[in-house]
Amino acid sequence: MACIAMLGYGVVGSGVAELILKNRGKFKKNLNQELILSKILVKNTKKHKDNKNSDIMTDDINEIFKAKVDIVVEAMGGLEPSYEYVKKALNLKKHVVTANKDLIAEYGCELLKIAGENGVTLQFEASVGGGIPILKSISECLVGNEINGIKAILNGTTNFILSKMSADGMRYDEALKLAQESGFAESNPESDVMGYDAARKLSILSTIAYDRRVEWKDINITGITDIDEKDFMYAKQEGYNIKLVGMSRREEGKIYASIMPVMVREESVLGKIENEYNVIVVDGDAVGDVVFSGKGAGMFPTASAVFGDIIDIIGHKRTSPLSFNDEIAEIDKYWSSEDRWLIRINTSNRLEVIKNISANFKMCHIFSNSVTGDNGNEVAAFVKASDEKSLNNIIDGFLKLDGVEKVKKILVMDR
Amino acid sequence: MACIAMLGYGVVGSGVAELILKNRGKFKKNLNQELILSKILVKNTKKHKDNKNSDIMTDDINEIFKAKVDIVVEAMGGLEPSYEYVKKALNLKKHVVTANKDLIAEYGCELLKIAGENGVTLQFEASVGGGIPILKSISECLVGNEINGIKAILNGTTNFILSKMSADGMRYDEALKLAQESGFAESNPESDVMGYDAARKLSILSTIAYDRRVEWKDINITGITDIDEKDFMYAKQEGYNIKLVGMSRREEGKIYASIMPVMVREESVLGKIENEYNVIVVDGDAVGDVVFSGKGAGMFPTASAVFGDIIDIIGHKRTSPLSFNDEIAEIDKYWSSEDRWLIRINTSNRLEVIKNISANFKMCHIFSNSVTGDNGNEVAAFVKASDEKSLNNIIDGFLKLDGVEKVKKILVMDR
Known part of the structure; x- marks a missing residue:
């Protein structure tokens, strides 16, 4: 029997609870394990008193930590108190599965190290791309x-x-x-x-x-x-x-x-x-x-990934769990290859700007409504720049021209 | 140290050999294992005498079976002698990785059972979709x-x-x-x-x-x-x-x-x-x-998948290896939902066929060149059929018409 405690019962949490219920017997044959959702941490138990899972809900995190739990699923989101709870769970040698990208992006390295030190795993497939196995x-x-x-x-x-x-x-x-x-x-x-x-x-x-x-x-x-x-x-x-x-x-x-x-x-x-x-x-x-x-x-795509992680842990598949490199x-930060960009220049001095664009870029395609003025005080062009830094330099030059108020750029990706 | 023997040194085999060489030290840190390609089975060692791997090549399968080998990579393709070799390797308690879809489609169930009985794994990610992790x-x-x-x-x-x-x-x-x-x-x-x-x-x-x-x-x-x-x-x-x-x-x-x-x-x-x-x-x-x-x-996409399987085995990730259900x-075999089909009817009796199409399908779109005859002795139409069996019945009816020689159908998938 594998006992799972869940922290949080929002969209993700309730989806995971449903998948666990639906699949609880499915792994008896292969893994010789039955999945049990044994505890759910919620903010306010009263709010959930009519829920089918209300008997396993608690608003006291210590009840979760004291209970016989193999895997903690963190489905609260955000950094606090998730970070403290996950850290504590790992230190108590409980495996953790989370869908929380904020938590992993911020503290992933530290938490994976703590998991490793405690011989447990921290999995977070759902944190990127929802249900996509990436x-x-x-x-x-x-x-x-x-x-x-x-x-x-x-x-x-x-x-x-x-x-x-x-x-x-x-x-x-x-x-x-x-x-x-x-x-x-x-x-x-x-x-x-x-x-x-x-x-x-x-x-x-x-x-x-x-x-x-x-x-x-x-x-x-x-x-x-x-x-x-x-x-x-x-x-x-x-x-x-x-x-x-x-x-x-x-x-x-x-x-x-x-x-x-x-x-x-x-x-x-x-x-x-x-x-x-x-x-x-x-x-x-x-x-x-x-x-x-x-x-x-979404509820079930995310739950699908969380559930995959749970089964991974139960099957002890990761003897060498993922770790983040410390380095x-x-x-x-700057796009370094030669590519085209859309630039849009807000200016009362259209003709001067058009002249400058032609002078600064080997290849440019100035939108015709910029020339005719049909598009108001704006000049727009597709220009080819050797890299983003040199484009920024050129834009800085444009901004020094009389009557140029604002320049906007968007990368054009042809490959 | 994990010793790998390879059966076959064609496109897939030489790609895998290259990836092993390139990545041999990469897993020392994580898995505490060095990958060694220790033997390669080829048909004719003379043909490869100038190859950098020639010193580990043999044309005798028994040399492979006698050597200290942890994982056998089957990269020969086809059913014979792959089937016999893989079976023997599994019975000798060697893990097997293969890219061979013919082998797995034909004998996958039996071979996975033998693997399970011997406490080893048989992996075949590369057999479907090449390098796509499916x-x-x-x-x-x-x-x-x-x-x-x-x-x-x-x-x-x-x-x-x-x-x-x-x-x-x-x-x-x-x-x-x-x-x-x-x-x-x-x-x-x-x-x-x-x-x-x-x-x-x-x-x-x-x-x-x-x-x-x-x-x-x-x-x-x-x-x-x-x-x-x-x-x-x-x-x-x-x-x-x-x-x-x-x-x-x-x-x-x-x-x-x-x-x-x-x-x-x-x-x-x-x-x-x-x-x-x-x-x-x-x-x-x-x-x-x-x-x-x-x-x-292709060489490297396939090798990428084979290599992933090798690392999976070395990391002992599958304590409950994949098995095929016996049932x-x-x-x-018949498409059971209501969809459109292209039908093309070869006939010397165009007008009669067009009348029949209109009579037999609630919805049909007869190509105009079928009506004008610009397309020769052919009537083509998009028709909506409630399912494939009923479409086949209607086609059988067409084939009984005078002057209808051949009817061809292609499913149209709009979803």
Whole structure:
């Protein structure tokens, strides 16, 4: 018998409880184990008094720690008190499964070390890509590869908002409101729309892929709050869609890592991922590009991944559990290869700006409505820059021109 | 130290040898193991006398069995002598890793049983989808799910041929010749183009997914040899592409399973998989659709999967190794849901046939060149049939009409 205690009974927690109930006898044959959900920590037991699991609920964490428990499932989210509870559970030699990317991005290295010292495992497949089997695929199946790079859409909320802006021509604030009403965005959407959530997930993925700690705060993060209808207008004119893309790449001695809105071809793998779906493209030196996609969040997709981790632990599959390398990676925040960018320049001095664009870029495609003035005080162009730093220098030059107020840039990804 | 012996040194074998050499020291830290390739079985040692691995090559299988070997990698392909060698290795309590789908589709159940009896494991991730981590994902990560169905493109050779027919308007025989010249098809392409290779892979996938033995010979198999330019013409007119699709589905008491050319929407996940790429879409009841894609064959993609299996064994990850259920699944060969089909009727009696089509199907869209006769003695239509059996009955009726020589059907998949 394997006894499982759960911390939290929200969307993820109740989904996991349901999967455990449904599958409890399934592993008798193979693992000679029956799964028992023995305790659930909730904030307020009274609130759940009519729930079928109410008899195993408690609001006292010490009851969990005192009980005979083999695996603790942390399904509370956030950093406090999850961090303290998980640390304590590991120190009490209980295995831990969590879906909490904030926790793993912030304290993964420390917690994995504590797990190792106590001879237990800490698993967190659900923390990235929801139900998509991505962490195990990278750390086990692709172990013979050097991972060269990762390209991914990791946040369902922003992907939902951008999908609505793209397909239905919604404004950002309209799409955000719809996302909130449909349960795809929280009332405080900051962590999603600012790109922090995606950055945490990219940091976990990259830390495993490159075997060096990629700290999420070191990543170059740009959210989607500044994306407007005109960005989509320019994108569509050229056959592109706009997505919040997480990218990281092994470079000489460094790791490039960013979260930013990127123009991707409409018919590309990333361009076609809609709404709450996630996609992760892993480029391994032996295997080439492998694409994983599926629902990146939600009750049962997340529970599916948590449940896989539980069975992994019961089957004692990881005799050499995952650990994060202590060595912190040096992060390159600037896109280093020659690529095209959309630049949009707000200016009262259109003709001067157009002259400057032509002078500064070997290749540029200035949108015709910038020339005619049909688009107001804005000049927009696709330009090719040798790298992001040199583009930034050119933009700094534009900003010094009379009448230039603001310059915006979006990477165009053709590969 | 983990000693590995390899049977065969063709494309897969030499790729695995290279990955072992490259990664030999990588696992010292984590697994406290060094990987050593200690023996290689080849047909003719003289042929390899200048090879860097020539000193560990032998043409005597008994040398392999006598040596201190922990893991045998079978990279010969085919059924004989692979089957005998693998059986013997397992009985000698050596773990076996293979990329051989023929072997696993034919003898997987027996060999897994022998492995279990001897306390060793038999792993075969590379046998389906090349470097795509699909078997482990289904059997471990998605273990909390009932798998409802699988849709997949599993054969790179046929996908290459169909891609060339679609993109470049090639005839089947031209595309096959190009595939052979480019190394994507063998000189005897039967196993690929007749759909047998894909059927073996679908049988392995389905056996794991539904925990019942899906015998490949029970699958309804239609190859691509009958696909011509006109099929692509009709497909494109309506926004479809044609792919050789493997599909299986859990049904009441039965499993539906087929390999057949299917019209898929050009912009769909399956419709966009080109050339040697594979894709597998797994529908789990908790996780929903999860998509996996990547290179389905080739030296290093295959070696990547074989290598992952080797490390799995060294890390003793599978205390409860995969086994195939003994119970043979009853296979439903007929598509049971209401869908559209392309039918093409070769006839000298066009008007009569058109009248019959209209009379027999609630919904039909007869191609206009069938009416005008611009397309010769052929009537083509998209028709909606309640299921495949009833469609077959209607087709049987057509075949009894005067002047009808041949009727061809292709499923149209809109979902």
